[in-house]
Amino acid sequence: MIAATTVEVGGGEPYAIHIGDGLLGDSALLAKTFRGRHALIVSDEHVAPLYAEAVAAASRSACTNVQLHILVLPAGEAAKTFDNFTRVIDALATLGATRDACVFALGGGVIGDMAGFAAACWMRGIDCVQLPTSLLAMVDSSVGGKTAIDIPQGKNLVGAFHPPRAVVIDTTTLRTLPPRELRAGLAEVVKYGAIIDGAFIDWLDAHADALLAMDATALSAAIARSCTHKAAITERDPLEHGERALLNFGHTFAHAIEAEQAALNGGWGAGLNHGEAVAVGMVLAARLSTQLGMATMDDATRLTALLKRFGLPIRIPAGLDADALLARMRLDKKAAADGLRFILWDSIGHARVVAGVDESAVLQVLRAD
Ligand SMILES: NC(=O)c1ccc[n+]([C@@H]2O[C@H](COP(=O)([O-])OP(=O)(O)OC[C@H]3O[C@@H](n4cnc5c(N)ncnc54)[C@H](O)[C@@H]3O)[C@@H](O)[C@H]2O)c1
Numbered sequence: 001m002i003a004a005t006t007v008e009v010g011g012g013e014p015y016a017i018h019i020g021d022g023l024l025g026d027s028a029l030l031a032k033t034f035r036g037r038h039a040l041i042v043s044d045e046h047v048a049p050l051y052a053e054a055v056a057a058a059s060r061s062a063c064t065n066v067q068l069h070i071l072v073l074p075a076g077e078a079a080k081t082f083d084n085f086t087r088v089i090d091a092l093a094t095l096g097a098t099r100d101a102c103v104f105a106l107g108g109g110v111i112g113d114m115a116g117f118a119a120a121c122w123m124r125g126i127d128c129v130q131l132p133t134s135l136l137a138m139v140d141s142s143v144g145g146k147t148a149i150d151i152p153q154g155k156n157l158v159g160a161f162h163p164p165r166a167v168v169i170d171t172t173t174l175r176t177l178p179p180r181e182l183r184a185g186l187a188e189v190v191k192y193g194a195i196i197d198g199a200f201i202d203w204l205d206a207h208a209d210a211l212l213a214m215d216a217t218a219l220s221a222a223i224a225r226s227c228t229h230k231a232a233i234t235e236r237d238p239l240e241h242g243e244r245a246l247l248n249f250g251h252t253f254a255h256a257i258e259a260e261q262a263a264l265n266g267g268w269g270a271g272l273n274h275g276e277a278v279a280v281g282m283v284l285a286a287r288l289s290t291q292l293g294m295a296t297m298d299d300a301t302r303l304t305a306l307l308k309r310f311g312l313p314i315r316i317p318a319g320l321d322a323d324a325l326l327a328r329m330r331l332d333k334k335a336a337a338d339g340l341r342f343i344l345w346d347s348i349g350h351a352r353v354v355a356g357v358d359e360s361a362v363l364q365v366l367r368a369d
């Protein structure tokens with residue numbers, strides 16, 4: 001049994017991130033996060049059969065007259081659509097959810113983003129408690145309040161900032177997570193080391209085998225350190241006016257890869273998943289930093305080696321065209337009138353926003369892969 005930890009997120013809308021074993025069944029904890037009588041548990045077809053009943057039981061014992069519904073959506077990136085968003089809204093309407101209602105987002109980042117967006121929109125904003133069950137959702141998507149759905153033109157293009165009421169991370173749910181999804185989550189863990197915590201990269205190097213073997217102590221430590229970074233950055237800059245953009249390291253490339261794969265292969269989720277695309281994107285961002293004379297090639301090589309060790313892809317998938325990827329990047333949310341903005345680094349652990357990046361340098365990096 002690993003000792004439970006809490007990371008507090010301050011600012012205008014403070015909340016707590018609870019990390020520990022078995023927390024989904026902790027009715028006293030759920031009672032603290034739940035104000036009203038209506039509860040909608042939104043989950044997916046893989047996660048709901050495993051964990052939705054535990055959350056429902058805890059909600060019923062937290063509030064004896066709770067009106068509760070469990071909505072089960074298809075799993076995976078292809079489900080992060082307007083249609084499924086509408087299904088969440090319909091479920092809230094059918095439940096008769098009042099302003100003190102709560103949406104419990106039980107699943108990976110897809111469910112967290114989509115259910116969170118519905119909570120942001122219903123009656124202009126009701127509580128959303130994030131109950132992440134994938135490593136990626138535990139270390140990244142459940143914290144910070146970015147919610148969204150995908151549209152054919154790009155990832156997360158329709159969404160809102162809506163901080164959760166609380167985040168409850170039950171680390172025992174990782175026991176059922178498929179290995180590929182564990183590795184995808186490790187990509188976003190590596191990201192924190194890459195952007196602001198070089199010592200974390202040393203730690204990840206030293207604990208890579210333990211993490212891949214699902215060692216509970218190593219995983220809990222990685223989750224807590226990642227959440228602490230994400231909490232601190234999003235507390236200081238909740239709406240991405242500045243520093244928060246660092247969390248987008250690798251994402252200009254990753255989102256272009258994900259969108260282009262979707263266009264060529266018949267929908268979102270084809271090919272690399274988000275974490276895998278971020279791994280490739282971080283390698284490309286590191287190489288672009290070298291190309292622009294900001295950083296040495298040694299740092300890019302070290303990052304690439306760590307991602308490879310975690311079983312993550314490090315190259316653009318075959319068949320994706322460099323010009324098509326560049327065109328996708330022009331709709332990146334960080335782009336502005338002065339052109340593309342990338343998160344690049346001076347060295348491991350020292351990233352910054354770079355505006356007005358020359359497209360020819362980007363193309364050179366894409367073509368060299
Ligand atoms: N809002 C943010 O700040 C933020 C941050 C990072 C990523 N994201 C978004 O998150 C999404 C990716 O999230 P993801 O990687 O969790 O993908 P996901 O939600 O598709 O989950 C991955 C797969 O694992 C399954 N799964 C999840 N937990 C499980 C468990 N405990 N046991 C068994 N199966 C389980 C899911 O059913 C799914 O098939 C992307 O859409 C990405 O854009 C958002």
Ligand SMILES: O=C(O)C(=O)C[C@@H](O)[C@H](O)[C@H](O)COP(=O)(O)O
Pocket residue numbers: 140144146155156188240244245247248251333
């Ligand atoms: O929280 C953030 O800010 C991030 O950028 C975290 C990213 O890992 C995440 O993929 C996010 O959804 C990307 O945001 P977007 O604004 O580029 O869609």
Ligand SMILES: [Zn+2]
Pocket residue numbers: 140188251274278
């Ligand atoms: Zn991401």
